Amino acid sequence: MQRLKERILKDGHLRAGHLLKVDSFLNHQIDVSLLAAIGERFHALFQEQSITKVMTIEASGIAVAVMTALAFDVPVLFAKKTQSIRVDPDVYESEVFSYTKNSSYKIRVSKRYLTPQDRILIVDDFLARGSAVQGMMAICKDAKAQVCGVGAVIEKGFQGGGDQLRAAGIQLESLAIIDAMDLGTGIQFREN
């Protein structure tokens, strides 16, 4: 998505440790006009899939999911992060490892809102190693809901999570794939 790539080059900031800060338009301050275009793009890419729900994880995935769900006219379902060790029989639960924070957290989805009839589109702002997506896929599997696709706004291609999903046969659509980024040489996008 050309408009997104141009915005990343213009307003993204590289930090040490393979960090790309896009908090001026994606995950702190949000450019809703760009986000609306992102939602419409995901709709165009997955419109044949009869999606029933758009799923994400709080917090920064919510904005992406809302605008995507608006284009599909289906509900959003966002997994909640929890520290709770109490077992709750009413929720599906999974564990996600954050490489950025070097710690894991649990995500939960109410069993009421995920059924075997659901055809799920998973979306998120970033895809790196893919741990968050894998966590959501595990929850969908528990619920016998079908994951019909994954949409990432920015994929860090060099971290491998995306290619792993593609190898597993998942329809993954990333609107910008970064194959290399370096404080010296800048950002290289994958041609697609």
Add this chain to the structure above:
Amino acid sequence: MQRLKERILKDGHLRAGHLLKVDSFLNHQIDVSLLAAIGERFHALFQEQSITKVMTIEASGIAVAVMTALAFDVPVLFAKKTQSIRVDPDVYESEVFSYTKNSSYKIRVSKRYLTPQDRILIVDDFLARGSAVQGMMAICKDAKAQVCGVGAVIEKGFQGGGDQLRAAGIQLESLAIIDAMDLGTGIQFREN
């Protein structure tokens, strides 16, 4: 907002301790069509205010803020919750007490995205004692940004935070105000 009140009566669930669960349409699963109507309603109520940014706190406020900002065609700015005790000179910080969780947390906003030129509309899914709104107002005051209004989807009128804001001269618009709720007698809305 009649459509919202009807939805609360139909799909909201009362729990002990003055809890109202609306996670089937507002803060876990999200009905984006209802949310779009909510965003348009806030736009109608505050359109004279020359709003430059819509502000909220992660996580469940984000969906409300995104749809409201879409109606205004301005950016969203969402405050991040943090456990960090490290002082960061680049952020405005404030403390919010959660009566539901009986604990406080810190919220942060980057100084880059809040300026004295900003005219802020604060929105959130719930307004109870008003601690989250007060925290955001404190951050806006630090930034010398002007708070031009507060929009709450559901106000728990009996908890007093809303009336306190009104008494302070803030334009507060709550789309449904609950004056009493009780497992036995149900939900009573304020006439407005």
